[in-house]
Amino acid sequence: MLELLGSVIVLVGSVFLFSAGLGVLRMPDSYNRIQTGTKASTLGTILVLLGLAVLHPAWAWKLLMLIFFVLLTNPVSSHALARAAHAIRVGEADSTVIDRLEESETRERTEGRN
Amino acid sequence: MVKRLIILLTLVLLAVVFSDLLLNYIESPVLSPLGNYYAANGPAELGAANLVTSVIVTYRGLDTLGEVTVLFISAAAVGLLLGRREADTDVAEPRKPASEIVQTAAQLLMPLVFLFGIYVFINGHLTPGGGFQGGAIIASGVMLLLLAQPHAAISRSLIGITESLSGFSYVLVGVLGVILAGGFLDNRIMGLGQFGSLFSAGAIPIIYILIGLKVGAELGSVLDRFRSSGPGEP
Numbered sequence: 001m002l003e004l005l006g007s008v009i010v011l012v013g014s015v016f017l018f019s020a021g022l023g024v025l026r027m028p029d030s031y032n033r034i035q036t037g038t039k040a041s042t043l044g045t046i047l048v049l050l051g052l053a054v055l056h057p058a059w060a061w062k063l064l065m066l067i068f069f070v071l072l073t074n075p076v077s078s079h080a081l082a083r084a085a086h087a088i089r090v091g092e093a094d095s096t097v098i099d100r101l102e103e104s105e106t107r108e109r110t111e112g113r114n
Numbered sequence: 115m116v117k118r119l120i121i122l123l124t125l126v127l128l129a130v131v132f133s134d135l136l137l138n139y140i141e142s143p144v145l146s147p148l149g150n151y152y153a154a155n156g157p158a159e160l161g162a163a164n165l166v167t168s169v170i171v172t173y174r175g176l177d178t179l180g181e182v183t184v185l186f187i188s189a190a191a192v193g194l195l196l197g198r199r200e201a202d203t204d205v206a207e208p209r210k211p212a213s214e215i216v217q218t219a220a221q222l223l224m225p226l227v228f229l230f231g232i233y234v235f236i237n238g239h240l241t242p243g244g245g246f247q248g249g250a251i252i253a254s255g256v257m258l259l260l261l262a263q264p265h266a267a268i269s270r271s272l273i274g275i276t277e278s279l280s281g282f283s284y285v286l287v288g289v290l291g292v293i294l295a296g297g298f299l300d301n302r303i304m305g306l307g308q309f310g311s312l313f314s315a316g317a318i319p320i321i322y323i324l325i326g327l328k329v330g331a332e333l334g335s336v337l338d339r340f341r342s343s344g345p346g347e348p
Contacts, residue, residue, distance in 0.1 A: 069226075076219040080261060083213055 006054035013047025016040045028093035038078035161306030162239040162315035171318050175299030189332040196339040212262045220262030227255035235326030239315040245322040249329025256334040277331040280324040
């Protein structure tokens with residue numbers, strides 16, 4: 001029973017990982033690719049590790065530590081990547097309508113001038 | 115068009131080369147005589163639980179010293195090439211500061227990354243990993259620091275001293291092997307200790323700590339060089 005539960009969790013996790021890969025291929029611009037590549041792969045990795053923890057309860061603490069590090073590092077690195085892409089003016093898809101980072105930077109620049 | 119054709123041609127040629135390797139590869143069912151010797155006598159002779167480490171650090175220790183030297187020369191060359199350009203772009207343009215998220219995460223993660231790197235090279239004789247891997251992890255911690263604080267002051271003299279001292283001690287341990295044990299880089303200059311415990315395998319942990327410090331300092335200094343000579347804001 002526990003084995004079945006663990007396997008199902010791992011399977012669900014790998015579905016998310018698959019969708020992350022698909023998103024990287026299919027999304028229109030860098031920012032969207034970063035977004036799918038981060039959100040879906042973070043959840044997918046966490047689910048796979050959780051499933052492994054159910055399958056091997058003896059490893060549970062180590063796997064929880066791994067989940068903690070994935071949660072800490074994956075979003076931060078994607079955030080830094082996206083900001084770097086924005087800083088060197090990597091183009092957005094035409095369908096993008098809101099760019100809050102650009103807005104806030106423009107505001108800072110005009111406020112700095114006044 | 116021509117470019118695409120060349121790329122396609124290259125890919126096909128690569129596929130031909132690798133398919134030949136793949137199709138005709140027959141895994142040998144028995145170890146080679148040398149591998150067999152290492153596997154049979156390594157643990158008893160050198161006392162390292164990780165057989166790979168005893169091969170890298172002791173049986174093939176001279177090769178490893180060569181690899182460390184290669185890395186040292188590359189780091190020195192990077193310093194030489196990028197150090198000159200620095201004089202031209204002395205007054206770098208101000209860069210955009212890193213975001214608060216990156217700065218906070220770096221504060222939280224940096225000690226953990228360093229700790230993990232040190233763990234990896236101290237346990238090199240027991241678990242997978244070792245001096246080179248631990249050193250690379252430490253350098254990735256330096257990278258994180260540079261990402262979070264592009265203007266962080268990294269003491270070049272400290273890096274230089276760490277690197278020189280660890281390299282010198284590595285060779286010194288090797289020479290001690292000639293005097294006290296069977297040959298250059300022989301790890302049996304001290305007791306082998308309890309098999310599988312932290313203080314075991316003679317000089318292997320000492321050598322791996324030295325390699326880890328050296329590799330970490332070298333890669334860190336390469337990263338630092340790239341930072342200080344970068345063109346700043348695009």
